[in-house]
Amino acid sequence: xxxxxxxxxxxxxxxxxxxxxxxxxxxxxxxxxxxxxxxxxxxxxxxxxxxxxxxxxxxxxxxxxxxxxxxxxxxxxxxxxxxxxxxxxxxxxxxxxxxxxxxxxxxxxxxxxxxxxxxxxxxxxxxxxxxxxxxxxxxxxxxxxxxxxxxxxxxxxxxxxxxxxxxxxxxxxxxxxxxxxxxxxxxxxxxxxxxxxxxxxxxxxxxxxxxxxxxxxxxxxxxxxxxxxxxxxxxxxxxxxxxxxxxxxxxxxxxxxxxxxxxxxxxxxxxxxxxxxxxxxxxxxxxxxxxxxxxxxxxxxxxxxxxxxxxxxxxxxxxxxxxxxxxxx
Numbered sequence: 001x002x003x004x005x006x007x008x009x010x011x012x013x014x015x016x017x018x019x020x021x022x023x024x025x026x027x028x029x030x031x032x033x034x035x036x037x038x039x040x041x042x043x044x045x046x047x048x049x050x051x052x053x054x055x056x057x058x059x060x061x062x063x064x065x066x067x068x069x070x071x072x073x074x075x076x077x078x079x080x081x082x083x084x085x086x087x088x089x090x091x092x093x094x095x096x097x098x099x100x101x102x103x104x105x106x107x108x109x110x111x112x113x114x115x116x117x118x119x120x121x122x123x124x125x126x127x128x129x130x131x132x133x134x135x136x137x138x139x140x141x142x143x144x145x146x147x148x149x150x151x152x153x154x155x156x157x158x159x160x161x162x163x164x165x166x167x168x169x170x171x172x173x174x175x176x177x178x179x180x181x182x183x184x185x186x187x188x189x190x191x192x193x194x195x196x197x198x199x200x201x202x203x204x205x206x207x208x209x210x211x212x213x214x215x216x217x218x219x220x221x222x223x224x225x226x227x228x229x230x231x232x233x234x235x236x237x238x239x240x241x242x243x244x245x246x247x248x249x250x251x252x253x254x255x256x257x258x259x260x261x262x263x264x265x266x267x268x269x270x271x272x273x274x275x276x277x278x279x280x281x282x283x284x285x286x287x288x289x290x291x292x293x294x295x296x297x298x299x300x301x302x303x304x305x306x307x308x309x310x311x312x313x314x315x316x317x318x319x320x321x322x323x324x325x326x327x328x329x
Contacts, residue, residue: 005317006273009172009310010125010153010250015212016174016311022215023176026208033205034196043207050210054181057217058160058168062185065197066205070152070169073182075099076201077148077165078119080190085116089131090293092121093150114144121150122161126290126306128250129243130154133161146189152180156217157249164189170209174311175216179209222311224318229309232318239325241304243294249309252291255328260305263328267305270324276305 006014026046031039033047051064067073070093078086078100086103087110088096096119097103104110106118118140122133137147141164149163156173160166160183169180184190187200195202229248233240241252255263260276267274276288291301307321 004271004273005320007307007309007313007317007321008273008275009313010306010308011275012171012177013174013310014312015171015176016216016219018219019170019175019212019216023208023212026211029207033207047205047207047210050207050214053214054210054217057214057220058155058183060160060166060183062183063187065182065184065200066210067180067182067201068178068203068206069171069180070150070167071095071099072201073167073169073180074119074148074150076182076190077167077184078103078117080193080200081117081146081148081165082189082191083115083117083146085113086119087112087116087145088119089121091124091129091131091290092119093125093152094289096121096150112140112143112145116143116145118145118147119150120147120163121153122163122166123151123153123158123247123250124243124290125153125250126288127241127243127252127294128153128247128308129294130245130247132245133163137162137164153250154247156220158247170213170216173216174219175213176209179206179213181213219311222309223314224309228315228318232309232322235322236325239329241296241300251307252304253307253325254300254304257303258328259302263303263305266328267324272321272324274305274307 029043029046031043033044055064074095086100087106088103089106120131120133120136123130133149140147146164148165149161151160151166152169152172155168164185166183171177190200192199233248239253241254264276287301
């Protein structure tokens with residue numbers, strides 16, 4: 001192949017040109033947005049404009065706390081929430097377990113109360129499975145517990161669920177690396193920590209990155225259509241690992257005999273960038289904790305890779321991958 005084809009958008013999506021242009025404008029606003037002088041006020045105005053644009057683009061009518069990414073947003077939600085019990089699902093991203101290593105694992109009969117916060121991801125990063133977060137929140141919220149949903153793989157692609165808090169990461173939808181946000185219905189859900197972001201996050205805000213994040217969300221459209229992606233999914237039907245409802249941009253593919261590591265090597269040599277599991281664990285030979293929690297056998301999990309599409313994926317690239325995958329079969 002003369003040109004490599006990138007199909008690992010669930011790890012990181014390339015920076016959109018709109019985001020790059022917005023960041024270049026933001027670099028001229030070099031002052032600290034917390035400073036009271038004119039330069040600082042100009043930076044603050046740009047930051048607040050980006051905050052309002054992000055809320056509008058996501059259809060969020062609550063508050064927005066800028067963070068360095070999804071991992072920090074999850075840490076704030078799980079460690080600054082006005083709750084002492086943290087309950088998580090077994091298929092959460094590793095960042096959830098790092099933020100709450102002593103969390104309870106949700107199971108049938110789990111008791112929720114006003115002293116609990118439950119973490120339930122919206123779209124799984126390894127399988128593309130959509131969890132019914134809104135339905136779960138409707139059941140959990142009357143107990144007084146709150147729900148935080150990891151929306152890193154869904155924000156900017158599908159509508160947000162009805163959660164009390166949601167976590168988003170800019171580089172998953174074509175924004176810059178190193179910026180994300182914690183969306184929350186009300187600041188009263190958290191204990192303040194002092195510092196910036198109305199006292200709920202420490203560290204000077206990254207104005208250029210916030211502007212890039214807003215521009216990436218507003219850019220919206222993908223090169224491929226929903227019909228293109230549905231056709232791709234249909235062509236992969238015999239290889240897909242389907243668990244519940246699925247999005248049309250993350251696919252877990254299982255080969256009947258070749259290991260995931262061998263598949264990655266062969267596809268990389270053929271010019272395709274794909275992965276096995278989430279980016280933070282794809283370099284290990286251990287079985288994916290997420291695939292295990294979903295109930296996949298060791299044999300199937302060992303032969304499963306992830307293919308994920310993004311804003312600049314083309315139909316020609318999808319066709320090329322299908323041809324390469326069929327040759328491996």
